[in-house]
Amino acid sequence: MSRLHPVLDELPAEIAVFPLPGALLLPRGRLPLNIFEPRYLAMVEDSLANKRMFGMIQPNTHAPAGDTGPGLYRIGCLGRLSHFSETDDGRYLITLTGVARFVVRQELTMSRGYRRVAADFSPFGADLVETGGVDGSVRGDILDALRPYFAAKGIDANWDAVEAMPDAMLVTTLSMLCPFDTAEKQALLEAPTEADRAADLVALLRMALHEAHGSHQAS
Secondary structure, three states: OOOOOOOHHHOOOEEEEEEOOOOOOOOOOEEEEEEOOHHHHHHHHHHHHOOOEEEEEOEOOOOOOEOOEOOEOOEEEEEEEEEEEEOOOOOEEEEEEEEEEEEEEEEEEEEOOEEEEEEEOHHHHHHHOOOOOOOOOHHHHHHHHHHHHHHHHOOOOOHHHHHHOOHHHHHHHHHHHOOOOHHHHHHHHHOOOHHHHHHHHHHHHHHHHHHHHHHHHHO
8 A cells, every 4th residue: 555645445444543522634634643541552553553544533422422432423534644753751742644534334343442443435535636626716715714713712823824825725724723613623524525615614714703703792
């Protein structure tokens, strides 16, 4: 398997998953993680020894819990360990680069305390192809909504860096980094296309800004 550019048939049928609310990984996005729990230290070690991949997925509070832990959303994203370092106190500082989304077909027996699933990547083969499929015209809508959104949230931004990002990476990065709630993050993950995700991102930014203004007026 090409480590950097796998094709659909080369993706693993069974993967470890890291259930983490509010942590969104998207194809070609980069997610830094601080790993310290023993079961996830074990998961990283096993992933390093076997194709350097595991999946990110969010717990779903509306799904019933099972023997292995909280219920999970059905869709997550496989990541490749693209950066790894170990701290003096035994933690792992890693970066996952998103590869492709997957559907959970069933949960498997746990390994060394971490959860595993049978993953189906076939609905998301397009994730493996970098299309740049975001309409450039939506960029202005994103930036127009982003400035007041960041101001309302008290978020400082390097606007030179933001404005220098290519359109598709801008959508991916903001979708991952903006402090949306778990269900909103999941909606961004499940958007059928990059163009749909861009439209959803604009809608979420505007909705959050509207709610912030409403709360200020009420007070």
